Amino acid sequence: MNVLFLALGGSxxxxxxxxAEEVIAAGGAVTVLVGKPAKxxxxxxxxGADMMEQRRxxxxxxxxxxxxLVDRIPLFLMRFFLRGPLRGxxxxxxxxxxxxxARPIHHRLLGLYQRNPAKARSxxxxxxxxxxxxxxxxxxxxxxxxxxSELRDVVVGAGARLAYTAAQERPPAGQVRG
Amino acid sequence: xxxxxxxxxxxxxxxxxxVPHHKYSGAFVQAMVEATAxxxxxxxxxxxxxxxxxxxEDDVAAEEAHQRLLPDALRPAPTAGGASLLRVxxxxxxxxxxxxxxxxxxxxxxxxxxxxxxxxVVHAHVGLRGGWTALExxxxxxxxxxxxxxxxxxxxxxxxxxxxxxxxxxxxxxxLFAVTDALREQLVEAFPAFAxxxxxxxxxxxxxxxxxxxxxxxxxxxxxxxxxxxxxVGWVLEAFAKCRAEDPALTLTMIGDGKLxxxxxxxxxxxxxxxxxxxxxxxxPDECTRLMREHDLLVxxxxxxxxxxxxxxxxxxxxxxxxxxxxxxxxxLAGIEDAAGQMIDVTEDADSIIDGYRRLRDRFPRDLxxxxxxxxxxxxxxxxxxxxxxxxHWFPETDANGEGDT
Numbered sequence: 001m002n003v004l005f006l007a008l009g010g011s012x013x014x015x016x017x018x019x020a021e022e023v024i025a026a027g028g029a030v031t032v033l034v035g036k037p038a039k040x041x042x043x044x045x046x047x048g049a050d051m052m053e054q055r056r057x058x059x060x061x062x063x064x065x066x067x068x069l070v071d072r073i074p075l076f077l078m079r080f081f082l083r084g085p086l087r088g089x090x091x092x093x094x095x096x097x098x099x100x101x102a103r104p105i106h107h108r109l110l111g112l113y114q115r116n117p118a119k120a121r122s123x124x125x126x127x128x129x130x131x132x133x134x135x136x137x138x139x140x141x142x143x144x145x146x147x148x149s150e151l152r153d154v155v156v157g158a159g160a161r162l163a164y165t166a167a168q169e170r171p172p173a174g175q176v177r178g
Numbered sequence: 179x180x181x182x183x184x185x186x187x188x189x190x191x192x193x194x195x196x197v198p199h200h201k202y203s204g205a206f207v208q209a210m211v212e213a214t215a216x217x218x219x220x221x222x223x224x225x226x227x228x229x230x231x232x233x234x235e236d237d238v239a240a241e242e243a244h245q246r247l248l249p250d251a252l253r254p255a256p257t258a259g260g261a262s263l264l265r266v267x268x269x270x271x272x273x274x275x276x277x278x279x280x281x282x283x284x285x286x287x288x289x290x291x292x293x294x295x296x297x298x299v300v301h302a303h304v305g306l307r308g309g310w311t312a313l314e315x316x317x318x319x320x321x322x323x324x325x326x327x328x329x330x331x332x333x334x335x336x337x338x339x340x341x342x343x344x345x346x347x348x349x350x351x352x353x354l355f356a357v358t359d360a361l362r363e364q365l366v367e368a369f370p371a372f373a374x375x376x377x378x379x380x381x382x383x384x385x386x387x388x389x390x391x392x393x394x395x396x397x398x399x400x401x402x403x404x405x406x407x408x409x410x411v412g413w414v415l416e417a418f419a420k421c422r423a424e425d426p427a428l429t430l431t432m433i434g435d436g437k438l439x440x441x442x443x444x445x446x447x448x449x450x451x452x453x454x455x456x457x458x459x460x461x462x463p464d465e466c467t468r469l470m471r472e473h474d475l476l477v478x479x480x481x482x483x484x485x486x487x488x489x490x491x492x493x494x495x496x497x498x499x500x501x502x503x504x505x506x507x508x509x510x511l512a513g514i515e516d517a518a519g520q521m522i523d524v525t526e527d528a529d530s531i532i533d534g535y536r537r538l539r540d541r542f543p544r545d546l547x548x549x550x551x552x553x554x555x556x557x558x559x560x561x562x563x564x565x566x567x568x569x570x571h572w573f574p575e576t577d578a579n580g581e582g583d584t
Contacts, residue, residue, distance in 0.1 A: 009232060011229075011230060011232050014199045015197070015198070015199045017199070018197075018198035018199035019198050019199070021198070022198050139247060139251060139267075141229065142229045142230070142231050142232070142240050142244075142267075142269050143236070143240070145239075145241075145243035145247065145269075146236070146239050146240060146243045148243065148247055148251075149242075149243035149244075149246045149247055150243075152246065152247065152250065156250065161250075162250045162251040163251050163253065164251050164252065164265060164266075164267050165197075165265050167197060167198050167265075
């Protein structure tokens, strides 16, 4: 079972770590979406669990229109006009363009992408639910409630389930004495 | 139309239940469900789990989102005794027990979609977060019972709003069960007008397993509990070192955790008994039972104790006990003190434990009757006894087959 924990506030880190351990021990895969990775410095996820920062997830996302205008059209023109003997120069120019022009533009637009819940939904859908074939999305803390609610349709539409805990997905754990 | 069997449906409410990050939290609730579920209809357990809200500015949005998520995210899972478990997150910002109870009641109401709990019998654990939540969400004709376990009850009663709410719980509930006499006395002192509603029913203890071979010599000592001052763990270690000087075959296993853990390990080294002392972290009940069957003597030297579960479990596992007269054990072992082992006074030194051990060693095995002690304790605290006591209150007019006047 592939489980995505939404732990954007990091206020229940011990819970997420313990549940992630159980999922991995049962042969599942775990991805934890966090707000601030620094908060997890003393609460290490079990080996095999992936931590993904929400900001980075959205940062990697570029809307189709932005990709067309900022990436695809300029790069196509460069490739088209700088052919033949100019090919070496064209490759250097494209590289320069990507680093110095396209990337800063996307970086400037990042705030807009992050503020737009639809963009966040698309990023989660594409990069997490789709690529990782998530079966279960666990709402891990109170700070993730709003994001989880916004993602509800995307999660259900992708065939995944929503839950407040991954612990219920297997027989109850034994009690401990001491 | 509801059948007779539906009249025996039970809802259990608890703010504690074993979870992966806290596997011993609410183990007694799990045991209670396991004990009481047989003979009931459908048992549904609502574990209201407090989730702290840390950013007040986001509270309203989080609460609205939570309410939208509940229908999709809440699903029952099987648990002890064939019961069905629902874990309900409760968004909390309250600082007092009373305000948290109000939040638990409201949160469960959201999870139920505004409908009352369907069961006619509701058993709530702890007075406020369980009891108040039950009363606010039970159907009008439901019989609501509350079991009080809280060792921090005095703190609850010190908070004016919590005390007021507790009084309302006592007023509205059908009955309240304290798990020890000490807790009952505390409640009766605080709310004398409701003394008639407050009874004592202990937590259930499993007597299912015992040891294959009886204890033949009191050499392998065992301590189970927290490593804190109140448990007298330091004196246990000191006494062990002195007794081991007389008998080098003695060993001690200490199971638990607490702020004295490191100090105890250092002291064991100073006393040069580190090779004979084993420290183990908290273990599962099954593992605890197994370890009890591999040891010869439970040493329990608490300064104060309301009940002392491990003492009864030790007798259930066929072990004699060396235990202080610290409140609870005098009551739980009443009438079988000598049959079960040796009781000693609480003193701030190791001498009482050492003297007690020597006396017990001299009396063992001829003056003890562990089988009789076990039988008596099973009658008092076994799953069957505790379930029967609860069922008598829950279903006063019907038996397990739904037939009348039992």
